[in-house]
Amino acid sequence: VKKSMRVFSIKTVLLSKSWLFVLAFLIGEVSANDQLETSKKKLKCNRGLLKVVTVGGVERYACVVGKKEKESLPELSPLNWQARWWGRFGLRPKGTPLIASNRYRAEGELDKGVAPWTKAVLGARITHDLMSNIQGDEFRDNYSRNGKPEFELWNAYLDFSRTNWRVRLGQQQVAWGEAFGFFYADIVNPKDLRERNLGKLADLRLPIPMASVQWSARSLNIQGIYVPFFRPDRMPTQPSDFFPESSSNFGLPPGIVLDTLQKHRIDDSQGDFGGRVSGTLGGVDMSVIYFNYIDRQAHYRPVSNFPIGNRFLLESHHNRVQSSGLTFSTELSGGVIVRSENVYTPKRKYNVMSMSGFSEDDYSQRVHVLGVDLPKWDKVQFSFQGSLDQLGGESDTLLRDKNVTIGSLMFRWDLPHDQEFFAIASVETKEMSSLIQSRYLYPISRHHEFETGVDLFSGKEDSFFGQVENASRIYIGLRGAFNG
Amino acid sequence: MKILITSLFFLSFNTFAQTAQEIIKKSDDARMPTGDLIFDVWVRDFKKRQLEKETRYKVWSKGTLMSLVDTVEPERQKGRKLLMINDDLWFITPDVKRPTRVSFQQRLTGEVSNGDLSRTNFSGDYNSTILSEEKFKGKDDVWVLKLEAARKGVTYSSIKYWVAKKGFLPLKAEFFAASGKLLKTAIYSKPLNILGAERMTSVLIQDAIQATNESIIHYSNHKREKIDESFFNKDSLAQ
Numbered sequence: 001v002k003k004s005m006r007v008f009s010i011k012t013v014l015l016s017k018s019w020l021f022v023l024a025f026l027i028g029e030v031s032a033n034d035q036l037e038t039s040k041k042k043l044k045c046n047r048g049l050l051k052v053v054t055v056g057g058v059e060r061y062a063c064v065v066g067k068k069e070k071e072s073l074p075e076l077s078p079l080n081w082q083a084r085w086w087g088r089f090g091l092r093p094k095g096t097p098l099i100a101s102n103r104y105r106a107e108g109e110l111d112k113g114v115a116p117w118t119k120a121v122l123g124a125r126i127t128h129d130l131m132s133n134i135q136g137d138e139f140r141d142n143y144s145r146n147g148k149p150e151f152e153l154w155n156a157y158l159d160f161s162r163t164n165w166r167v168r169l170g171q172q173q174v175a176w177g178e179a180f181g182f183f184y185a186d187i188v189n190p191k192d193l194r195e196r197n198l199g200k201l202a203d204l205r206l207p208i209p210m211a212s213v214q215w216s217a218r219s220l221n222i223q224g225i226y227v228p229f230f231r232p233d234r235m236p237t238q239p240s241d242f243f244p245e246s247s248s249n250f251g252l253p254p255g256i257v258l259d260t261l262q263k264h265r266i267d268d269s270q271g272d273f274g275g276r277v278s279g280t281l282g283g284v285d286m287s288v289i290y291f292n293y294i295d296r297q298a299h300y301r302p303v304s305n306f307p308i309g310n311r312f313l314l315e316s317h318h319n320r321v322q323s324s325g326l327t328f329s330t331e332l333s334g335g336v337i338v339r340s341e342n343v344y345t346p347k348r349k350y351n352v353m354s355m356s357g358f359s360e361d362d363y364s365q366r367v368h369v370l371g372v373d374l375p376k377w378d379k380v381q382f383s384f385q386g387s388l389d390q391l392g393g394e395s396d397t398l399l400r401d402k403n404v405t406i407g408s409l410m411f412r413w414d415l416p417h418d419q420e421f422f423a424i425a426s427v428e429t430k431e432m433s434s435l436i437q438s439r440y441l442y443p444i445s446r447h448h449e450f451e452t453g454v455d456l457f458s459g460k461e462d463s464f465f466g467q468v469e470n471a472s473r474i475y476i477g478l479r480g481a482f483n484g
Numbered sequence: 485m486k487i488l489i490t491s492l493f494f495l496s497f498n499t500f501a502q503t504a505q506e507i508i509k510k511s512d513d514a515r516m517p518t519g520d521l522i523f524d525v526w527v528r529d530f531k532k533r534q535l536e537k538e539t540r541y542k543v544w545s546k547g548t549l550m551s552l553v554d555t556v557e558p559e560r561q562k563g564r565k566l567l568m569i570n571d572d573l574w575f576i577t578p579d580v581k582r583p584t585r586v587s588f589q590q591r592l593t594g595e596v597s598n599g600d601l602s603r604t605n606f607s608g609d610y611n612s613t614i615l616s617e618e619k620f621k622g623k624d625d626v627w628v629l630k631l632e633a634a635r636k637g638v639t640y641s642s643i644k645y646w647v648a649k650k651g652f653l654p655l656k657a658e659f660f661a662a663s664g665k666l667l668k669t670a671i672y673s674k675p676l677n678i679l680g681a682e683r684m685t686s687v688l689i690q691d692a693i694q695a696t697n698e699s700i701i702h703y704s705n706h707k708r709e710k711i712d713e714s715f716f717n718k719d720s721l722a723q
Contacts, residue, residue: 006566082562140503161714161720163712164714165714166714166720173581175580175581175582175722177582178582178584180580186582195486199577201580201581201582202578202579202580202581203579214719214720215715216714216717216720217713218550218713218716219570221717221718222721223719264637280569282573283637285572285583285585316651329584329585330585335587335589335590337585337586337587339585373586375587376590381590413662414591416536417536418536418537418558443558445558446557446558446559446560447560449557449560479560480560481560481562483562
């Protein structure tokens with residue numbers, strides 16, 4: 001029976017593509033566990049091409065020895081588009097007067113195959129922030145976007161992907177790390193921190209022009225990146241509620257406002273490079289990262305030793321730093337997921353107040369993050385995360401504490417009819433300042449959802465979260481998404 | 485004639501002497517073809533018999549150890565993906581653009597767990613024994629099998645599984661937690677000829693406590709298409 005099956009199978013193969021093969025023979029049935037089986041069979045079929053053929057309804061491996069099939073060019077992927085819009089109507093109850101902060105955003109992305117194995121992606125968005133007091137008088141100049149619509153080119157790149165290689169050229173995001181809510185190992189792209197870390201991480205991570213080359217095998221991924229041009233984090237400026245009320249730290253007299261110039265000076269030539277080796281071994285995701293870059297965050301130098309008008313102006317400076325790190329995540333028994341990030345950045349500059357006045361000093365920064373995701377209990381899930389951000393240096397820093405420890409609790413509840421509620425409570429342990437973010441989503445249709453939530457900062461005036469207490473808000477919003 | 489008799493003898497002997505593992509293997513194939521495959525999944529969640537949610541997914545599957553489940557509808561959730569490679573599972577969301585490790589047991593939607601969609605073979609994950617042979621609903625001859633998790637991390641701790649002797653079609657499964665508590669029941673139905681063999685195309689999953697809470701998974705549009713292994717790369721898919 002076996003012999004007749006084999007003869008039949010060989011005939012089937014030879015007849016189907018007779019000009020192609022010199023010899024074909026079967027080396028076993030395709031089992032359910034066929035990934036492992038494939039590797040075994042490949043060893044047996046070292047002189048030929050391993051193919052799967054169907055014989056009498058049963059899939060079998062055939063080792064085909066002879067002329068190889070010419071690889072045909074793949075079809076170009078069709079045009080895909082996504083469009084999203086979002087309107088948010090917020091109220092800041094802690095400021096005086098009561099401030100309404102509304103945001104309107106429309107964004108879109110196209111992708112299409114432009115050559116074999118290559119697709120082009122083009123995305124853009126426009127955001128309009130409108131601030132007014134509760135009586136409706138509009139403030140056009142006191143917000144991050146100056147009351148004008150802000151157009152941003154978002155993802156815009158060419159993506160070439162073939163076999164184990166992927167090359168991506170253009171404006172893009174590269175996300176590293178395992179943490180939620182904050183950026184720690186996620187160091188490649190600059191961040192839009194004009195509203196601190198409020199919002200989705202992918203919305204805050206600013207795409208920048210870069211070249212990314214990835215080689216991947218099944219459980220191993222090696223990525224190299226090169227960023228030709230520097231772009232800093234976007235920080236809040238006066239008089240945004242997100243600009244920290246920390247002028248008292250500088251010993252400035254009352255009435256003098258601390259402000260930063262929009263101009264950024266870099267203390268080195270441009271060109272960032274780095275890479276990441278990541279893999280999964282024995283159920284543990286691990287990655288090692290290294291990045292040599294112009295620091296996205298600034299240290300400041302005074303424009304003059306005296307206030308100009310009522311403003312004490314600072315200039316943003318950026319020096320070259322090198323960060324290296326290790327991340328991992330794994331599943332423990334019972335569906336418990338453990339995540340960790342550890343990043344070391346030596347010689348990072350922070351501002352200090354020394355005998356000679358306002359200056360800067362080098363610090364070694366160590367960040368350790370440990371998170372635990374508990375298994376979903378019915379429709380409820382809890383996650384915990386603790387982070388320790390330490391600066392090793394002699395003197396106290398001006399704009400932040402040397403050690404910042406944040407504990408976060410995330411709660412997610414899947415409600416009936418696809419409603420969703422989630423909340424993140426983060427506490428900075430030294431001053432016990434806190435940030436509570438909660439959001440409730442109600443789907444209106446396949447395309448639209450209603451949202452409402454709060455972002456509540458609290459704590460002492462100069463504490464980690466408390467310094468932007470006036471930026472606390474409650475909001476309602478509407479989101480729409482369309483694809484084609 | 486001699487050959488025919490011998491062949492028939494071996495064939496009949498084979499049918500009667502199916503080991504539990506062989507039955508599970510063939511029944512896996514009757515649920516989902518192996519090899520490179522793309523298909524659509526439509527999940528309807530019912531609460532107290534009322535339709536609560538509909539979700540559509542597109543699934544890319546390579547063998548039984550690699551799959552990508554991509555949310556297609558509702559459009560506001562488009563881009564949420566579940567990626568399985570061997571015994572590892574990640575959730576990728578456009579909000580973060582980074583893979584997050586999740587467990588197979590975690591609920592995906594309604595009564596459906598991540599593992600119910602991303603992992604469709606029992607034979608690689610469970611050790612099985614035949615409990616009995618009986619008539620299912622007084623009609624089909626079936627094997628009743630007991631499946632025990634072969635290692636930690638699989639979707640269920642144990643499964644009681646009814647497989648029809650004709651065509652190795654799965655008919656029913658009861659899924660248990662490690663404590664022995666019945667979690668949910670699956671009823672397989674709507675056999676159709678898919679890629680050259682009869683396979684079940686619909687699964688009704690009912691909550692063990694609230695039987696009126698149920699999800700119906702419907703599989704369709706199966707296509708064989710070569711999928712490169714590198715497609716299933718969590719870092720590429722996320723970014």
